[in-house]
Every structure is written in structure tokens, then in C-alpha cells.
Amino acid sequence: MREIQGIGIGQGIAVGPVVRMAEPLPAPEDRASGFDASQEEERARTSLAAVADELQRRGARAGGAAKDVLEAQAMMAGDPSLITDVVKRLAEGKTAERAVYEAFAAFRDVLAGMGGYLGERAADLDDVSQRVVAHLLELPAPGVPDPGHPFVLVARDLAPADTAVLDLEQVLALVTVDGGPTSHTAILAREQSIVAIVGAAGAAGLVDGEQVLVDAEHDVVVVAPSEAQLAEARERSAARRLAAEAPITPGALADGAPVPLLANLGSVGGAAEALRLGAEGVGLFRTEFLFLDADRAPSVAEQQEQYTKLLNEFAGKKVVVRVLDAGADKPLAFLNDAEEENPALGLRGIRALRRSEAVLREQLTALAAADAATDAELWVMAPMIATVEETRYFTALAAELGIRTAGVMIEVPAAALLADRVLDACAFASIGTNDLTQYTMAADRLLGTVAQLQSPWHPAVLRLIEEVGAAGARTGTPVGICGEAAADPLLAVVLVGLGATSLSMSPSALADVRASLARYGLEDARAIAGAALATEGAAEAKRAATAAAESVRGRSVGDSSASGLQ
Template identity: 70%
Template sequence: MTEFRGVGIGLGVAQGPVARMAEPLPAPSDAPSTATPEEETARVREAVAAVARELEERGAAAGGSARDVLEAQAMMAEDPTLETEVDTRLQAGKTGEWAVFDAFASFREQLTALGGYLGERAADLDDVAQRVIARLRGVPAPGIPDPGHPFVLVAKDLAPADTALLDLDKVLGLITTEGGPTSHTAILAREKSIVAVVGAAAAKDLPDGTTVIVDAAAGVVTVDPTADELDRAQHRADERRSASSAPLTPGALADGTPVPLLANLGKPGGAAQAVELGAEGVGLFRTEFLFLSASSAPTVAEQRTAYTELLSAFPGKKVVVRVLDAGADKPLPFLNDAHEENPALGLRGLRALRASEDILREQLTALAEADAATRANPEGPADLWVMAPMVSTVEETEYFVALARDYGIKTAGVMVEVPSSALLADRILAHADFASIGTNDLTQYTLAADRLLGSVASFQDPWHPAVLRLVREVGAAGADLGKPVGICGEAAADPLLAVVLVGLGATTLSMAPTALADVRATLLTHTLDDARRIAEAALAADDAASARTAAQNAAARKKETQP
């Protein structure tokens, strides 16, 4: 029996035999084609169209955020710029396979250099290229294995198209050798409640058929476990399954300290599932869905309809709406189409909205009108809070809060996503009604590591003590001024890290709805004093991995330290 570590997603535990993802197809030869360019072009057009339709069909079947990702991949497959690049190579006498391989590789390099959202799309581009080449060769595309029995999937990482349609009756658990807690695979695994350990480099040597235990709570993979270890793991899995069917209760610590558990939502249609899973409101409603697929900004009426649907789904509950967070990884031609060498540090978030203030004013108008339209809800009106993204100065805070007040928004706050706003939290919260910490971007900017770039994924870990210190600054400022401090990044979905964040002063936690049950259960095992002690242990560490271990050890010692 041996063990190795990675980053666990959630609290689940699973066991079973390993089945590995197939290796990528070998690169095609650069030998000249024996067919005419016209014949090769026809072959490529058919293959690209078939792959695009397959991706769209997978997206429609998967639904949710997976559908958006797969539809984006389908559009990428038929991108006119890529088509031109492929055609150039075909006219030079290359085979369809080589033309696709070389054109996509060239385009991939360009996207990688841009970083941000487009850098992330580079990895998706590889998957599209593999599928097109496989179609041209008449062979199955590399993808999820089918050994004929349930298995633990081991992969370098997963393409969105594969993750979206994992057969959860067959895939018992997931181990990846790359990626971190905020990687695309980790987010989708959490959304689908898949027991997963990501970033476990040692898994690359696991042969097919090896029995493993995947312990997400501990972030440990046990290889060739004993019968007793298998029994204990199964007992834990059974207990967790029973706990998940227990009646829903408000989020709270063991001593009764309330910690409201809220949902992160991207569209109003996700509200029903969030309520069913126990969300006590919405801690982050992303309004980008109204803007990203449009060539022009949506009208006030279109926005009002969406916001009214959202507020109506949460009568009497808090609903925190983030105004448009665009720019950088989410470029919009009608907001900012200027080329920027480093868009992550450019005109994004509130900066972009101030440069196109009419868009911000229309959004605030629509939110205020939706709030007024739902005031007569017989079950009670939703409690609308509105916040600005990427606030980095006190002056920006004053600007946004004053503008929101002009439109009748009663509760106006800011996102804390850059170190400057965390370090000046006491001054920022003197003007804002609340702060919400976006741990994904806060980690990115604190560690100077693009959160969408795989080569620096190891730095993108919210457990890093530098990030936790900044969270503590905001928590302390909120406590001193009597202002709420929420967490709405992926960090809130990590059950033990959620305890640490509460210990650092967070008053609410917002996450993907599927993470609510695990976080609720973990909070109930610790008092506020425990949470503070566990947080101090993590803060005393030198890096993310040791902070996580220190917190685990402090949590395990809880009973020994209590009278």
C-alpha cells in the first residue's frame, strides 16, 4: 500500500480499479498529399462540421455551464480565421490531417501568448484539433475509456467535452496529474459532485486495473489498499450518502454561530436547483450571460426581465448581483475593443464600466426596476444587494456607491479581488455597505499567476498564506465597522478552507450549489473558536500545501484542545 497527494475536491471518498485516458493521437506526417487540394478541403470541411455538431449535441445533453463551454468549442472549430489558416496549408499540397494539426498548433501559440480567457481556450483548441484529426483518420477520438465496468478515471487533465458527459454510473472517481483547485476540471468535478483529487503528479505511473481509494477530503490517493482500508472507505462513503439526505438546515457552526450559505449563479434558470440544494440566497449573480453572446449591450427591458426572474426565485432572501465584469478574459466589442498587451491588468471590471458609463447606468436602472417590480411578492421581496467588480481604490468605491444610490439601490458594495482593496479594506468599507472577496482573482493577483494558465496552476491556490492574510485584513475591517464580508470565489466550496475563511472573519460563504452540503456538514463540526484556531495554524505556514496540512492537523486536534 502506498499513498500520494493532490488537491481534493469536496469531501467524498471513492474506490475502484484505475482506467487511464487514452494518449493523444500521434502527430500526422508532413508528407505531401496524394489527393488534390479541393479533395482535401472537402474532407476537412466535412470533418470540422461533424465535430462542431457533435460538440453542440454534447452541450445540449449536458446543460448548465458545460453547454456554454462546448458551444464555445463548436464555434472555435468553425472559426473563419482558423479555416483560412487550414486552407492556406491545403493549397500548398498538405494533407488535411497535417493542415489541421499545424494550423491549430499555430493558433494555439497565439492564444497562449494572450493569456487570460483566450489562454484557457488554447487547451480547448487542442481537444478540437484531436477530434477533427481523428475524424479524418476514421478512428475514435481520444476520450473516456470504457473498460466494461465501473472505474476510477486517471488523466493528465480532462477536456470540457469529456467532463461534460462523464457517465457517473461508471466513473467512480477522478484523478488528474495536472490542474489545481480552481482549474476547469476541478470546477466541473465540483459541479457534478464527482469525487476527485487533482494535481496528483504521481498518478502518471498508475497502471490500468490498479485498485485505489480516492479520498477527496484528505487529498490522498491510496494505491493497493488493504481490505480494512477498503471497508473503512466504503463506510465513510455510506455515511456521507446518508448525511446528504438529512433535512436541510441554515448554515451554522457547532456553537450556533450563523454562517449563511449562498449560491453562485450565472443565469436565473439555476435558481430552482440552488434552492433545492439548500442555498439561503445568492452570494454572486454573474450578469455576464446577458452580454457575452451579444454584439451590442442588452436593453434595459431585457435586463429587467432576467433580474426580475432571479429576484422572484428568492423571496425574503439576500440576492447579491455583480454588475458586468468584462474586459481581460471576457472581452466585449461594445465595451472595450482596444488591444491591450496585458489585459488582466488593463481596462476591466469597474474600470471598463466607467469608460462606458451608459452601460453601467442602464444596468443599475434595470436592477432598480426589477427590485421595484418584485416588492409586492406575497412571500416577501428579495433583499437586493449590488456590487462592483475589480475595485482597487477608495475613490472607485465612493464613485460606485454614490452612483448606485442615485438609482435607488439601497445596499451597494464592492468585490475585493486585488491586494490594494484588501489592504485598504478599512477605508473602502467606510463607504461601501459590504465587501465580497473573489478568491480566484485575489489569488491570481497576489501570486502574480494567471488563473487560467496551466503552466502556473500550482501558484493558483487560495490556501496560500499571503492570500489568507489579505482575507484576514478584510475580515478584521468588516468586524470593526460592522460591515458584512462574504466569500464568493471557489475557495468557499472547499469545506475545510471554508472553516478557515470564517475564522478569518467571513460572515457568509457563496459557492456552486453542489458544494453546499459538504460545507454545511463541515461547519457544524467546528465552533467559532475552533475556526479561528485552525485559521491561525494555516496563517503560520509558509506555502499553500503546508497551510492546508496545518489546518488539517489543527482540525484533527480539535477535541484534544477543548476542555
């Protein structure tokens, strides 16, 4: 038996034989074509179109966040600038497969160097390129193997097109060598409730047929597990199934302290499923879907229509909308498309909106009109706030345009360190743990090479969250969490112990988090959080919190036994 450490997604556990994803196709040979350029161009365009159609079909079948990702990939296959580059290379006498490979690789390098949102798209380009080249060579498209029996899929990383259409009757769990907790694999695995461990470098040595136990809760892959480990895994799986089948109740701690559990949504389409899974409202509605891939900002009327649909779905419930989070890392022609050396630290979020205030004014106007026409409780927040002055700017503008409850996202360490003054200038705050971790640890959250530094469990990140929670308590300001950290059931308890008053997450995580919170009182949560804060690193923090939580549960069992309760 040996153990491989990684980053677990959720609390799932699964056992099965390893099946490895095939390695990528090699680079096509750089040789002169046997056809003329026009024939090669026809071959290239046919394959690009075929791949785009297939990705669109997969997206339609997958739905949810996967649909958005796959549709974006399909657009890459039809990108005019890429096709122009392919045609230029064909004119130099290259084969269609080599021209496609080189054009995609060149574009990939540009995006990878930009980081942020576009850096993430770079890996998607690799997948599209592989699919087009495979079509040209009349080879099977790269993808998930089908051994004919249930298995644990092990891969360097998974493309969104693969993750989106996994056969969950066959794929028991995912293990990837690369990737971090906010990678596409992690996000889609969480959304589809797939047991997964990412960033497990040691998984590169796993071979087909090896029996493994994938324990996401404890961030470990156990090779050749013992009978005792298998029995314990079966017990935990049964307990999770029972918890998932329990009646849905509002989020609360064991002592009755309420902790509203909200949903992160990227479009109106996910509202019904979020409500079915017990979302008590929306803690983060990302409005980027209205703006990306557009050559102009949508009109006030167009925006109002979408916001009204959302608010009607959540009538009587709180809905927190984030205004457009875009800029140099998500360039929009009507906002800011200037190249920057380091876009993650550049003109993004509130900085970009302030530069193009008309876009922000129209969005706030549309939100206020939708609010006036519906019965939901609308809260609106600004992204990437770094200063008190930016907070005052946004809340004043929001009030001028009819927004009744305006707040800010705490994603930048500067805002966390000045939280008492920031929170004094707004109605609420929401901590975006993905970016807060990235900026605190100086580790790009999209790079697998620094995945171990991207954990929100790190005491430095937790200490900043504690600062914001304490400021919220002093000023009487609600402090929510809307990063992926809230979807980790044990970390959710820690976050409440640090002062979070609500948690927002992928809807599929709601059941696990609800069950986890119900095991602990507020003082327990504070003690567990204190144990994590007293450590020096992310792994140690999670181990300390786990030990503290087990101690609390042990005391509870003892108290129940002493009183004759079972």
C-alpha cells in the same frame, strides 16, 4: 503502498482500479494532398460541422455549467476566422487534417499568450482540433475509455466535453496530472459531485489496473491501500451519505451563529437546482452570459428580463449580482478589444466598465428596474476593485441609478490591504478567492505548471482575507466569500474564523459545507484559522487546520462522554 499528492476537490473518497486516458492523437503528417483544394475544403467543413453538432448535443444532455462550456467549444469549430485560416492552408496544398491541426494550433498559441479567460479557452481548442482530426481520419474521437467496469480515470487533463458526459455509474473518481483548483476539470467535477484530485504530477506513473484510493479531503491518491485504509474510507463514505440525506437547514455553526450558504450561478437556468440543494440565496450571479459572443451590449429591456427571472426565483432571499466582469481578457467589441501584453493586469473589470460607462449605466438601470418589480433582496457589486476611489465611483453611480445596496469584490491585494477604507465606502464586500490567490501568489490560475501556488490555503492569502474580515467587523460591513475556496468544507470553517459572514459556492458543495460548519463553534473556527495562519505554506496550513479541527472534535467527544451523552 505509496502516496501521490495533488489538490483535492471537495471531501469525497473513492476506491477502484486505474484506467488511463489514451494519449492525444499525434500531429497529422505534413504532406501534399492527393485531392484538390476544393475537395479538401469540403472534407474540412464537413468534419468541423459534425464536431460542432456533436458538442452541441453533449451540451444539451449535460446541462448546467458544462452546457455553457460545450456550446462555447461548438462555436470554436464554426469560428469564421479559424475556417478562413484552414482554407488558406488548404490552398497551399495541405491535407484537411493538417490544415485544421495547424490553424487550431496557431490560434491556440495566440490565446495561451493572452492568459486569463482566453488562456483557458486555449486548452479547449486542443480538444476541438483533436476531435476534428479524428473525424477526418475516421478514427474514434478522443475521450473517456469504456473498460466495462467501474474505474478511476487517470488523465493528463480532461477536456470539458469529456468531463461533461462522464458515466458516473462507471467513473468512480478523476485524477489529473495537470490542472489547478479553478480549472475546468475541477469546476465541473465539483458541480457534478465527482470525487477528484487535480494537479497530481505523480499520477503520470500510474498504470492500468492498479488499485487506488482517491482521498480528495486529504489531497492524496493512495496506491495499493491497506485493509485498514479501505475500512476507514468506507466509514467516511457512509458518514458523508448520511450527512447528504439529512434535512436541509440554514447554514450555522455548532453554537448557533448563522452563516448563510449561498450559490454561485452563471445563468438563470441553475436557480431551481440551487434552491433544491438548500441555497439560501445567491452570493455571486455572473452576468457575462448576457454579453459574451455578442457584437453589441444587450439592451436595458433584454437585461431587465433576465434579471427579473432570477430575482423571481429567489423571492424573499438575498441575490448578489456582479456587474459585467470583462475587458482585455474577455474582449468585447463594444467594451474593449484592444490587445494587451498582460491582460490579467490590464483594462478589466471596473476599469473597462469605467472606460465605457454607458454599458455600466445600462446594466445598473436594468438591475434597478428588475429590483423594483420583484421581492428579492438585490445587492450589486463591482469586480476588480483596487482603490478606495474606484469604490466611491461605483457606489455613487449605483445610488444615482437606483441600486439600494452596492458593494465591491475584493480580488486585488491592494483592496484587501486597504479594506477598512474600502469597506467604509460601500455597503458590503465579497472576496473572490480565485483571483485574490492568483494576484497574491503571482501565479496564473489557469496554468497547471504553477498549480501548487494557486491554493487559497496559502497563509499569505489567508492573511489578506483576515484583514478584510477584521475591517468588516470594525465597520459593521458584511464580508462574503464567493470564490471556489468556500466550497472546501474545512476551508469554509477557516474563512468563517477569519471573519467571513456568508459563503457562496457551487450548489453541489452546499451539503458538505453545511455539515462541516455544524461541527464547530465560532471560537473553534477562530482557533482552526489561527493554526492555518501560523504556518508557512498552503500544504502546511491545511495540515495544521486539519489537526486543529480533529483536536476540537476530540474535545467535543470527551465532553459528551463525560456528561453521559452519546
